[in-house]
Amino acid sequence: MNNVTTNMSSDDGVVGNFVSRRLFFLQYLHVLEFVVAVLVFLVINSLRQRRRYGLPVWPFLGMVPSLVSGLRSDLYEWISDILCEQNGTFRFKGPWFSSLNCVVTADPRNLEHLLKSKFSVFPKGPYFRDTVRDLLGDGIFNADDETWQRQRKTASIEFHSAKFRQLTTESLLELVHARLLPVLENAVNQSISIDLQDVLLRLTFDNVCMIAFGVDPGCLRLGLPEIPFAKAFEDATEATLLRFVTPTWVWKTMRCLDLGTEKKLKKSIKGVDEFAEEVIRTRKKELSLQTEDKKQRSDLLTVFMRLKDEQGKPFSDKFLRDICVNFILAGRDTSSVALSWFFWLLEKNPVVEQKILAEICKIVNERDDMKNGADLKSPLIFRPEEIKKMDYLQASLSEALRLYPSVPVDHKEVVEDDTFPDGTLLKKGTKVIYAIYAMGRMEAIWGKHCREYKPERWLRDGRYMSESAYKFTAFNGGPRLCLGKDFAYYQMKFVAASILYRYRVEVVKGHVVVPKLALTMYMKHGLKVNLIKRHESELQVYLENNV
Numbered sequence: 001m002n003n004v005t006t007n008m009s010s011d012d013g014v015v016g017n018f019v020s021r022r023l024f025f026l027q028y029l030h031v032l033e034f035v036v037a038v039l040v041f042l043v044i045n046s047l048r049q050r051r052r053y054g055l056p057v058w059p060f061l062g063m064v065p066s067l068v069s070g071l072r073s074d075l076y077e078w079i080s081d082i083l084c085e086q087n088g089t090f091r092f093k094g095p096w097f098s099s100l101n102c103v104v105t106a107d108p109r110n111l112e113h114l115l116k117s118k119f120s121v122f123p124k125g126p127y128f129r130d131t132v133r134d135l136l137g138d139g140i141f142n143a144d145d146e147t148w149q150r151q152r153k154t155a156s157i158e159f160h161s162a163k164f165r166q167l168t169t170e171s172l173l174e175l176v177h178a179r180l181l182p183v184l185e186n187a188v189n190q191s192i193s194i195d196l197q198d199v200l201l202r203l204t205f206d207n208v209c210m211i212a213f214g215v216d217p218g219c220l221r222l223g224l225p226e227i228p229f230a231k232a233f234e235d236a237t238e239a240t241l242l243r244f245v246t247p248t249w250v251w252k253t254m255r256c257l258d259l260g261t262e263k264k265l266k267k268s269i270k271g272v273d274e275f276a277e278e279v280i281r282t283r284k285k286e287l288s289l290q291t292e293d294k295k296q297r298s299d300l301l302t303v304f305m306r307l308k309d310e311q312g313k314p315f316s317d318k319f320l321r322d323i324c325v326n327f328i329l330a331g332r333d334t335s336s337v338a339l340s341w342f343f344w345l346l347e348k349n350p351v352v353e354q355k356i357l358a359e360i361c362k363i364v365n366e367r368d369d370m371k372n373g374a375d376l377k378s379p380l381i382f383r384p385e386e387i388k389k390m391d392y393l394q395a396s397l398s399e400a401l402r403l404y405p406s407v408p409v410d411h412k413e414v415v416e417d418d419t420f421p422d423g424t425l426l427k428k429g430t431k432v433i434y435a436i437y438a439m440g441r442m443e444a445i446w447g448k449h450c451r452e453y454k455p456e457r458w459l460r461d462g463r464y465m466s467e468s469a470y471k472f473t474a475f476n477g478g479p480r481l482c483l484g485k486d487f488a489y490y491q492m493k494f495v496a497a498s499i500l501y502r503y504r505v506e507v508v509k510g511h512v513v514v515p516k517l518a519l520t521m522y523m524k525h526g527l528k529v530n531l532i533k534r535h536e537s538e539l540q541v542y543l544e545n546n547v
């Protein structure tokens, strides 16, 4: 009996356990079903939003999963594809409570609105200024309103003065003939390949320091030495850039505690400051000793040192430092990066290279001494009026900048509610990204052959014709149009013509050329090339054909 009872009660227990487990399982199943249903709903809802926003919008994460996949491939192409699909503008939704929400546009109507018609509604904004203030202070690149206006006005007068033009042409001529060409010739003589991007970056760094500070740091010379000021400048810009992808509170805490990249930034800014302070000190001494008859300097530092602020006082050393550091940043890498993409494109488009050579030789051939049978072996130095006449070369450089703009994306912040001409609503505080790289690849802007390298699209009756700055935005537009644009074209044309006349540039087989993710469109692995000296007979063909 006992056994039976025991068996029965144990059976009851088993049944009870079985029932309660089933009940638990059923309850669990309901929860599971509910969770699956919610997930399915979220997936469908997120994917349905794709049609409206161009990308799926996930709860909490926003569009970040798609961004991560974009980052794994080519981010610039990824943005271009979405913009083409979305007729030129889309709204990026970042994770909840993040500062990543923004409007991305490549629509020329919006660009004109943003850069010109409603200029005051779209400044650089407090977020940008706060992030880069440690390095750039109140310099032109980082300033809005009156601080920007004052520097812009003075620098603009200076950039258009005859004295400044003379300084830029003379310093460039010296750099190309005494430093660039010997470095290239050395590579040819030793049969070694060089990183042309690195060489060009050194050239433009030295050049812009000569213009801003009136000092040549000497980065470009045989042996390609490491220069502490250039290194400090590069480290400082890289560490500043990292702040844009780090939550603000994180980098601010790291700055307080002097940790990681913030520690590196502090050290490199110190290096930049020490160099600037030394130059300012020496210049002040020099100016105080300067007698009227001595040759007057026309670099930006000297020009601003001679001026007074609104209270009639000389500018502070800190402000002078900010002005120079900003100009160096603005003019340091943009032309060299554009030239690198240009040489890479030329190798892929040999017909364009031939046309450039034909143009150069035709212009050289018009020289009186050439007509009288001048010696081709004597070093040929292009004259400013000859550079000006090189329309096809200018078209080829513009076409390289259209496809590979040195500044691939730029940004503004909305300070008052507004609406873009395409109907996009903009709330105060919204960040607007204008996708310059994508603009160069939009059929709606450049037609069916928008992805092809065709310098001819810039020519009318053989003469170079510029495009609207809101369609070709490589140099920005409106009141903040690049101040160095004319100089940059002169610099690029002079360097390109001087190299092409002497060498054929051949990219090393297997060298991978891809853009680097940065504020400037560097080639990620540089541009490894071999230089092949042009034979006199090759040039003679062009020269004779043009006679």
Ligand code: HEM
Pocket (backbone or CB within 6 Å): 140, 141, 152, 208, 211, 327, 330, 331, 332, 334, 335, 338, 401, 405, 406, 407, 410, 411, 473, 474, 475, 476, 479, 480, 481, 482, 483, 484, 485, 487, 488
């Ligand atoms: C191919 C060469 C160049 C390109 C593509 C280029 C492009 C640009 C762009 C896109 C901006 C607007 C940046 C912004 O506000 O966020 C800009 C501004 C500026 N650029 Fe250039 N630049 C080039 C060369 C130079 C050079 C060589 C200099 C000086 C020597 C220079 C001086 C400036 C200055 C001072 C600004 C600030 C203008 C302002 O905010 O009012 N640039 N440039």
